[in-house]
Amino acid sequence: AMAFIIRSALVKNRSLWLPGLSAVRAVSSPGGPTPPFTTLSVSQPATAVTHIELHRPEKRNAMNKAFWREMVECFTQIAEDPDCRVVVVSGAGDVFTAGIDLMDMASEVLQPEGDDMARTSWNMRRIIAKYQETFSVIERCPKPVVVAVQGACVGGGVDLITACDIRLCTQDAWFQVKEVDIGLAADVGTLQRLPKVIGSRSLVNELALTARKMYADEAKESGLVSRVFPDKEAMLAGALEMAGEIAGRSPVAVQGTKVNLIYSRDHSVAEGLNYMATWNMSMLQTEDVMKSAAASMEKKSPKTITFSKL
Numbered sequence: 001a002m003a004f005i006i007r008s009a010l011v012k013n014r015s016l017w018l019p020g021l022s023a024v025r026a027v028s029s030p031g032g033p034t035p036p037f038t039t040l041s042v043s044q045p046a047t048a049v050t051h052i053e054l055h056r057p058e059k060r061n062a063m064n065k066a067f068w069r070e071m072v073e074c075f076t077q078i079a080e081d082p083d084c085r086v087v088v089v090s091g092a093g094d095v096f097t098a099g100i101d102l103m104d105m106a107s108e109v110l111q112p113e114g115d116d117m118a119r120t121s122w123n124m125r126r127i128i129a130k131y132q133e134t135f136s137v138i139e140r141c142p143k144p145v146v147v148a149v150q151g152a153c154v155g156g157g158v159d160l161i162t163a164c165d166i167r168l169c170t171q172d173a174w175f176q177v178k179e180v181d182i183g184l185a186a187d188v189g190t191l192q193r194l195p196k197v198i199g200s201r202s203l204v205n206e207l208a209l210t211a212r213k214m215y216a217d218e219a220k221e222s223g224l225v226s227r228v229f230p231d232k233e234a235m236l237a238g239a240l241e242m243a244g245e246i247a248g249r250s251p252v253a254v255q256g257t258k259v260n261l262i263y264s265r266d267h268s269v270a271e272g273l274n275y276m277a278t279w280n281m282s283m284l285q286t287e288d289v290m291k292s293a294a295a296s297m298e299k300k301s302p303k304t305i306t307f308s309k310l
């Protein structure tokens with residue numbers, strides 16, 4: 001069904017999927033990952049919308065070494081791609097992700113190299129920082145990222161989704177901060193970001209300390225996700241519709257909103273206001289304000305406006 005939705009959108013936007021310059025603008029290969037990626041299928045299902053699908057369904061989209069590297073490469077390209085204004089992330093198959101690839105993990109994470117403890121620790125620190133970067137690039141990307149979760153979202157999956165801007169899930173979704181079960185404290189974002197996503201500190205602590213599963217209804221009630229869909233097909237349609245709403249608006253306004261929301265999350269109100277004033281002293285001079293205001297006066301949707309690329 002997803003392939004059908006994407007194919008229909010591509011037919012409508014034929015000019016967008018003619019061979020592009022970068023991998024992120026390539027059409028999703030129906031059979032699997034989009035070269036040069038080996039774990040991600042990347043496509044442009046609608047104007048200015050990039051869809052990234054975690055694509056190792058036979059291994060439940062477990063995050064192997066290539067994945068940790070490819071996400072950074074992919075988001076680095078997307079951040080600079082003026083033809084992308086919003087990103088949808090989803091997982092191929094019935095499961096969003098099984099988290100870190102436990103078979104792949106042993107070689108790097110559990111056996112850092114070094115001649116003595118200091119050097120081994122220093123190398124370990126670099127490895128952890130590299131893994132953290134895989135999800136920090138999502139947060140740093142100025143384009144909003146909508147993530148759509150079906151089935152299991154385990155361990156590294158929670159790290160990933162908490163770095164995204166909007167979280168959607170299916171009724172069969174479940175979330176698990178699994179790390180304590182495999183003997184480690186979650187170290188690539190969950191412990192830092194989940195408390196800022198979910199209001200209840202007690203719930204965060206409970207989830208992280210017990211590794212219990214949280215199902216869709218509780219995820220909605222707690223604020224981890226904003227919408228729950230009956231199934232994956234409905235969720236992906238909803239994610240693409242939402243992405244279309246975002247992509248149709250001024251990229252100056254949208255990207256400024258994402259950047260300032262994240263800045264404000266991590267700073268005092270006074271600091272956030274100061275940052276905002278500095279941001280908008282230049283960004284308010286955009287032609288997008290006049291165009292959008294005029295459309296609003298004429299009771300037209302901002303989606304009827306053609307905004308310059310950013």
Ligand SMILES: CC/C=C\C=C\CC(=O)SCCNC(=O)CCNC(=O)[C@H](O)C(C)(C)COP(=O)(O)OP(=O)(O)OC[C@H]1O[C@@H](n2cnc3c(N)ncnc32)[C@H](O)[C@@H]1OP(=O)(O)O
Nearest residue numbers: 058059060062098099100101102103131152155156178179
């Ligand atoms: C620096 C550190 C950075 C990050 C750290 C992150 C920590 C974590 O992510 S902790 C979480 C680790 N993940 C797990 O413990 C989950 C393990 N998997 C499962 O519980 C289940 O697979 C499932 C996700 C609930 C899905 O169940 P099901 O649909 O029944 O599939 P399976 O038959 O179990 O698996 C199918 C196939 O996938 C392989 N696989 C599944 N998970 C992983 C994994 N995490 N790593 C590697 N491979 C995985 C499984 O072995 C099967 O492979 P076959 O070849 O078909 O046997």
